[in-house]
Every structure is written in C-alpha cells, then in structure tokens.
Amino acid sequence: MKGTVFGTQGGVYSIHLDSGEVMDASLRGRLKQEARTGDRVVIGDRVEIATRRDGTATIEAVDSRRSQIVRKGLGGRRPKVVAANVDRLVVVASATRPEPRQTLLDRLLVIGEADDLDPVLVMNKIDLVETPPSAPCPEQEGEEAVHSRLIRLYRGIGYSVYETSALTGDGMPELESVLCSGTSALIGPSGVGKSTLLNAVQPGLGLKTGELSHKKGRGRHTTVSARMIPLDCGGLVADTPGFSDVGVWGVDQRELEGCFPDFHPFRGECQFRGCTHLHEPNCGVQAALNRSEVDGARFESYRGMVQEGPGPSPGSPQGS
Numbered sequence: 001m002k003g004t005v006f007g008t009q010g011g012v013y014s015i016h017l018d019s020g021e022v023m024d025a026s027l028r029g030r031l032k033q034e035a036r037t038g039d040r041v042v043i044g045d046r047v048e049i050a051t052r053r054d055g056t057a058t059i060e061a062v063d064s065r066r067s068q069i070v071r072k073g074l075g076g077r078r079p080k081v082v083a084a085n086v087d088r089l090v091v092v093a094s095a096t097r098p099e100p101r102q103t104l105l106d107r108l109l110v111i112g113e114a115d116d117l118d119p120v121l122v123m124n125k126i127d128l129v130e131t132p133p134s135a136p137c138p139e140q141e142g143e144e145a146v147h148s149r150l151i152r153l154y155r156g157i158g159y160s161v162y163e164t165s166a167l168t169g170d171g172m173p174e175l176e177s178v179l180c181s182g183t184s185a186l187i188g189p190s191g192v193g194k195s196t197l198l199n200a201v202q203p204g205l206g207l208k209t210g211e212l213s214h215k216k217g218r219g220r221h222t223t224v225s226a227r228m229i230p231l232d233c234g235g236l237v238a239d240t241p242g243f244s245d246v247g248v249w250g251v252d253q254r255e256l257e258g259c260f261p262d263f264h265p266f267r268g269e270c271q272f273r274g275c276t277h278l279h280e281p282n283c284g285v286q287a288a289l290n291r292s293e294v295d296g297a298r299f300e301s302y303r304g305m306v307q308e309g310p311g312p313s314p315g316s317p318q319g320s
C-alpha cells in the first residue's frame with residue numbers, strides 16, 4: 001500500500017494512505033538504522049506500507065524525493081530535512097512582533113530558489129502596523145518602516161508578497177488561493193503566525209499557537225514537529241516549527257549566485273565567465289550595486305552565504 005507521511009513523532013509516523021485511510025506506522029528495522037543519520041523519513045515522503053497480522057503497520061520503503069526543504073542551524077549543526085516533495089515554499093515573516101529580518105528572509109528565499117520551489121513571501125500581522133486612512137501617516141515624516149521597505153524590495157525583485165492579517169482576515173483570500181493548490185510548506189521564524197494563518201484558512205484545524213515572550217517579543221517555538229495538513233479546498237500544506245537562525249545548506253557558490261534573481265539582469269555584463277561578483281574587475285553586478293540597482297543588504301546576504309560555504313550534506317554521517 002502506498003501513502004504519504006503527514007506527521008512524525010517519537011518514531012511513530014502518521015500515514016495517509018492513497019485509499020484515504022489514515023494509520024500509524026513504525027519504521028522497518030533497516031530504515032530505522034538509516035533514520036538515525038539520514039532524515040530517512042520526513043513529512044511529505046511517499047512510502048510503501050505493510051501491515052502485519054497483529055494489525056501494526058511498518059514503512060517498508062521510501063520513494064526518492066522530487067524536492068526537499070533542507071535547513072541547517074548555525075554553528076555546524078547537522079542539516080535537517082524539514083519536508084519532502086513540496087511544490088512551493090511560503091516564507092512567512094511578520095511586519096512586527098517579531099520584526100522582520102532581511103538576512104533571514106534572504107536565506108529562506110535562497111533555500112526555495114535552490115530547489116526550484118517557487119518561493120513566495122507572506123508579511124503577516126499587517127493589522128499591527130496599518131495606519132487608519134484618516135490618521136496622519138507617521139511613516140511619511142520619518143524613515144520608511146522596515147516591513148514596508150522589505151515588501152517593496154521583494155516585489156521589485158519579482159517575488160509575490162502577500163500582506164496578511166490572520167486576525168482581521170486582510171489578504172487571506174489571496175493567500176488561500178495560493179495554498180489551495182499543490183503542496184506548500186510554511187517556513188519562518190517562531191511567532192510570526194504560521195499556525196495561526198492555517199487555522200484562519202481552515203477553521204477547525206485547531207493547530208496550537210503561542211503568545212510571544214513578553215521580554216523579547218520573540219516566538220516561543222510553539223509548533224514542535226512539522227505536520228502535513230490536507231485543506232478542504234484541495235491543497236496540502238506543511239506547518240513547520242519556527243526557528244531563530246538558518247544557514248543555507250549545500251548550495252555552492254556557482255549555484256548560490258543563480259539563487260538571486262535580482263542579479264540576473266546584470267550577469268551578462270560581467271567581463272569574466274563564472275564571475276563571483278565579489279572581487280573581479282568589470283563586474284556587472286558590482287556596477288549595478290554602485291548604481292543602487294541591486295540592494296546593498298541583498299548583496300551582503302549573498303556575500304555572507306558565499307563565505308559560509310556549502311557545509312555538509314544532510315544524511316552524511318555526523319562529524320564527517
């Protein structure tokens with residue numbers, strides 16, 4: 001019997017069989033060995049299930065993945081496969097509480113670009129920053145707010161940016177139309193409202209959500225394990241645990257450069273083939289940067305990722 005892994009917890013895998021039935025299964029011995037080092041079975045994986053006479057079920061085999069979302073913690077922690085066979089990466093940030101951080105968003109977008117996951121961006125909690133039309137707009141006097149600058153930046157690059165409020169429902173129909181087709185995965189920092197957004201898309205899901213910590217206004221890592229959720233409207237969507245930092249795994253420099261669509265129009269102007277845009281003379285991307293046609297902070301994100309290097313691959317034995 002074939003099925004898809006919808007959840008994993010403590011060695012128990014929740015499987016949705018293609019027949020529509022839902023069952024728990026454990027890993028077959030051989031796979032268990034591999035699981036210890038290799039993220040062998042994650043949500044979204046297509047698996048072969050066998051049932052024993054006593055009614056228990058085991059995962060006998062795992063299909064090769066069409067795509068996988070990989071993230072690594074900073075500080076050399078082993079990379080982790082978050083979800084498999086996803087069509088679309090939905091990067092979620094909040095306009096405030098917590099404040100959006102561009103370095104983190106750039107990295108998450110690169111993860112999406114590297115695996116051709118059509119990344120889109122959600123700027124949630126827009127209700128906390130909206131100024132009523134009648135009130136004088138404080139933003140016109142001072143500097144542009146961080147979230148507004150980021151929305152403008154990413155739209156300028158060509159990304160779809162959805163401004164939402166799970167609280168008031170603003171922007172939700174647009175987000176729903178994205179999530180209701182294919183398989184999406186929501187990723188982003190803790191506390192931005194990933195689970196709350198899904199509860200709003202489908203009332204009754206009852207996903208656990210958490211208040212921010214009062215002191216730092218950060219999320220409290222409420223969602224502890226990733227889950228695949230079938231939406232009544234047709235899509236499949238993964239809710240994943242938030243995190244505070246993310247490295248970019250396994251993307252080497254040549255590939256990385258291709259993960260910045262904002263560099264593309266200028267690459268043709270580089271004098272050297274395979275230009276890294278970091279130190280070569282007559283570089284089209286550097287020239288665009290000097291003309292402010294490439295965002296300075298985006299370029300710094302790129303430089304940081306190149307310097308960090310590709311790191312180990314997921315599933316490689318620890319310490320190698």
Ligand SMILES: Nc1nc2c(ncn2[C@@H]2O[C@H](COP(=O)(O)OP(=O)(O)OP(=O)(O)O)[C@@H](O)[C@H]2O)c(=O)[nH]1
Pocket residue numbers: 124125126127128164165166167168188189190191192193194195196197208209210211212219220221222223224240241242243
């Ligand atoms: N004002 C406002 N608050 C929101 C909105 N969306 C979520 N929140 C609140 O933000 C807090 C965190 O929401 P969660 O859904 O738990 O955040 P999460 O991204 O799933 O967090 P992790 O599971 O820790 O990764 C909760 O107190 C929510 O009520 C929104 O659109 N507006």
Ligand SMILES: [Mg+2]
Pocket residue numbers: 194195196208209222223239240241242
């Ligand atoms: Mg959550």
Ligand SMILES: [Zn+2]
Pocket residue numbers: 267270271275276277278280282283284285286
């Ligand atoms: Zn160049």
